[in-house]
Amino acid sequence: MVQSNYERIIEKISKASGLERGEIERRVEAKREKLSGLISKDGAAQVIASELGISFENEKLKIDELLPGMRKVNTIGKVINIFPIITFKTKKGEESKVVNLWIADETANIKVVLWDTNLIELIERGKIAEGTVVQISNASMRDNELHLGSFSEIKPSEESLGEVKTEKVVRKKNIGDFKIGDNVSSRAFILQVFEPRFFHVCPECNKKVVQEGEGFSCTQHGKVIPQKRAVSSLVLDDGTNSIRAVLFHESLLKLGFSQMEDAGKFAEEKENFLGREMIFTGNVRNNTYFNTPEFIIEDLREANPDEIISELEKQ
Numbered sequence: 396m397v398q399s400n401y402e403r404i405i406e407k408i409s410k411a412s413g414l415e416r417g418e419i420e421r422r423v424e425a426k427r428e429k430l431s432g433l434i435s436k437d438g439a440a441q442v443i444a445s446e447l448g449i450s451f452e453n454e455k456l457k458i459d460e461l462l463p464g465m466r467k468v469n470t471i472g473k474v475i476n477i478f479p480i481i482t483f484k485t486k487k488g489e490e491s492k493v494v495n496l497w498i499a500d501e502t503a504n505i506k507v508v509l510w511d512t513n514l515i516e517l518i519e520r521g522k523i524a525e526g527t528v529v530q531i532s533n534a535s536m537r538d539n540e541l542h543l544g545s546f547s548e549i550k551p552s553e554e555s556l557g558e559v560k561t562e563k564v565v566r567k568k569n570i571g572d573f574k575i576g577d578n579v580s581s582r583a584f585i586l587q588v589f590e591p592r593f594f595h596v597c598p599e600c601n602k603k604v605v606q607e608g609e610g611f612s613c614t615q616h617g618k619v620i621p622q623k624r625a626v627s628s629l630v631l632d633d634g635t636n637s638i639r640a641v642l643f644h645e646s647l648l649k650l651g652f653s654q655m656e657d658a659g660k661f662a663e664e665k666e667n668f669l670g671r672e673m674i675f676t677g678n679v680r681n682n683t684y685f686n687t688p689e690f691i692i693e694d695l696r697e698a699n700p701d702e703i704i705s706e707l708e709k710q
């Protein structure tokens with residue numbers, strides 16, 4: 396069985412401190428209790444580590460061991476994607492640059508943000524390209540991204556990596572631990588379902604169309620006969636927090652709605668889903684209008700009872 400992040404941190408702390416794993420876990424729980432559960436288990440374990448004077452600074456970490464809040468981290472990964480370099484003006488009016496790239500190892504992948512022009516030059520000169528294995532040192536974790544400033548280093552590595560994990564990494568998380576930008580899966584109860592809103596899409600490309608006189612038009616395909624699509628909001632809660640989730644047409648069908656355009660039928664059907672516990676997967680984004688996080692659902696499925704039991708046993 397794959398060890399969770401938490402188990403690996405505990406193991407590292409145990410090795411470095413000589414304390415028994417059980418003792419460390421007790422300290423983690425005590426710390427969480429003291430903070431009224433506001434901190435995740437991973438986070439509390441890190442606090443315990445720093446209280447014991449243990450740092451991960453000189454260790455080369457696997458990508459799935461990189462956790463929010465870690466500083467001075469070292470890792471190795473293969474560059475799987477480099478986005479265009481962005482030039483911007485700082486508050487002082489100086490020209491600066493930033494570039495995002497993704498690196499992967501056999502455990503996971505992560506977004507890396509370079510803020511230093513000297514580091515970015517390595518990309519401009521082609522020393523670092525897609526496919527290059529890079530060694531990163533002295534970087535900091537900001538949420539789930541690895542940030543490199545002027546004290547950080549990135550350079551091509553001699554190390555060869557086998558098969559790297561390029562598919563989107565979905566982390567299991569409690570809603571209370573959600574951060575903007577997370578790709579997460581969470582088991583939660585449906586507390587509320589709001590009436591759907593409708594919009595029109597192009598039948599060719601599925602993009603939103605605009606009304607033009609009597610008809611509709613797609614920027615790419617011109618005048619089209621559009622299809623009607625629904626979008627609805629849910630309130631999900633897993634005991635750690637609640638969040639507004641956004642479900643588009645296909646997810647609503649998958650949840651089990653069949654009569655979305657009929658308000659009466661929708662209200663009737665929705666009764667079946669209130670209080671149901673399911674596993675939701677998606678992306679956490681900031682709703683710019685309300686300035687609150689929202690969970691854009693990409694997939695959902697029934698919570699399988701065996702899964703629930705095995706999760707409860709681990710706690």
Ligand SMILES: [Zn+2]
Binds near residue numbers: 617
């Ligand atoms: Zn179109």
